[in-house]
Amino acid sequence: MEHETNRLSRLVTLLTILQSKRLLSGTELARRFSVSTRTIYRDIRTLEQAGVPVVTVEGKGYTLVEGYRLPPILFTREEAMALLTAEKLATGLTDTSTAQFTSSAMDKLRAALRRTDRDQLEILSPHIQVLGHGDQPNHPNVYQQLVTAMTLQRVVQISYWAANANEVTIRDVEPIGLYLSQQWHVIGFCRLRQAFRNFRLDRITQLSISGEVFTARSETLQQYWVDEAARRGKEKVVVRLQPASVWTEQAQRLHDTKHQYGWAYEKALPTGELEMTFFIGSFPYLAAWLLPYAGAITILEPPELQQQLSNLAQRAYTFFVLPNRV
Numbered sequence: 197m198e199h200e201t202n203r204l205s206r207l208v209t210l211l212t213i214l215q216s217k218r219l220l221s222g223t224e225l226a227r228r229f230s231v232s233t234r235t236i237y238r239d240i241r242t243l244e245q246a247g248v249p250v251v252t253v254e255g256k257g258y259t260l261v262e263g264y265r266l267p268p269i270l271f272t273r274e275e276a277m278a279l280l281t282a283e284k285l286a287t288g289l290t291d292t293s294t295a296q297f298t299s300s301a302m303d304k305l306r307a308a309l310r311r312t313d314r315d316q317l318e319i320l321s322p323h324i325q326v327l328g329h330g331d332q333p334n335h336p337n338v339y340q341q342l343v344t345a346m347t348l349q350r351v352v353q354i355s356y357w358a359a360n361a362n363e364v365t366i367r368d369v370e371p372i373g374l375y376l377s378q379q380w381h382v383i384g385f386c387r388l389r390q391a392f393r394n395f396r397l398d399r400i401t402q403l404s405i406s407g408e409v410f411t412a413r414s415e416t417l418q419q420y421w422v423d424e425a426a427r428r429g430k431e432k433v434v435v436r437l438q439p440a441s442v443w444t445e446q447a448q449r450l451h452d453t454k455h456q457y458g459w460a461y462e463k464a465l466p467t468g469e470l471e472m473t474f475f476i477g478s479f480p481y482l483a484a485w486l487l488p489y490a491g492a493i494t495i496l497e498p499p500e501l502q503q504q505l506s507n508l509a510q511r512a513y514t515f516f517v518l519p520n521r522v
């Protein structure tokens with residue numbers, strides 16, 4: 197009985213996945229369900245016998261006849277709660293347009309829930325918050341526009357404020373991917389520079405989607421990271437932190453953000469200090485992150501990083517302290 201129940205559950209899930217994907221190989225499905233490809237083959241035959249129009253694409257996998265859809269399958273309470281979290285993340289970490297689309301999708305989800313699950317979702321909602329930056333003042337809703345441009349493979353024209361140049365430039369960009377660090381970024385081929393570039397969304401002052409369709413390039417977001425790492429190279433950095441010398445909130449922020457700065461590993465010392473090792477491609481980038489921990493951080497290697505910190509500290513002193521002494 198248990199075997200039949202598991203198989204029925206797998207068949208229902210298999211049908212749901214086939215409705216949500218364009219094409220799935222037998223190997224991919226077998227890995228997904230932790231069964232053999234022979235078992236997947238039997239499951240596909242069972243669906244066909246039940247009247248489900250499964251199409252077998254020779255050498256590639258399985259798909260459903262275009263237009264075939266079953267009525268919506270009810271979400272479990274746990275799945276609905278997971279999607280509530282996704283709604284909160286979209287509201288707090290993307291732009292107004294994306295938040296509105298997500299809210300509309302959640303309304304449709306709520307309509308498909310049992311009344312008891314819907315009530316439970318309403319009770320839970322105020323207890324989940326995402327404290328993100330949301331929309332930046334005086335900046336357009338560019339996240340959703342970029343998603344649209346990537347989907348349609350359209351060239352976008354952006355007005356971009358580059359901090360290092362302190363000026364706005366007009367760029368035609370072929371976007372290939374978005375990622376979230378402390379800010380949202382878009383990776384794209386910049387026709388002005390004739391190379392892939394990394395643009396922060398909060399520095400885009402204007403964006404428009406052109407009618408020009410760009411030819412898909414072989415580069416992916418993952419390949420961009422690989423190429424960047426190879427181009428920049430990685431330098432080993434070892435620092436020693438005295439946690440007792442900083443506020444608890446500062447120490448927590450350091451640990452929350454260290455992965456963004458090439459953190460590799462760390463070890464606790466008998467003195468209560470923490471020795472941390474990083475592999476980083478940009479000393480100025482790491483130095484700007486470490487500067488607020490002055491007095492609690494000792495640079496063990498390399499000496500170049502110590503010099504970068506010294507330069508930053510001198511600039512801060514010149515800018516903020518010396519004018520007050522005049």
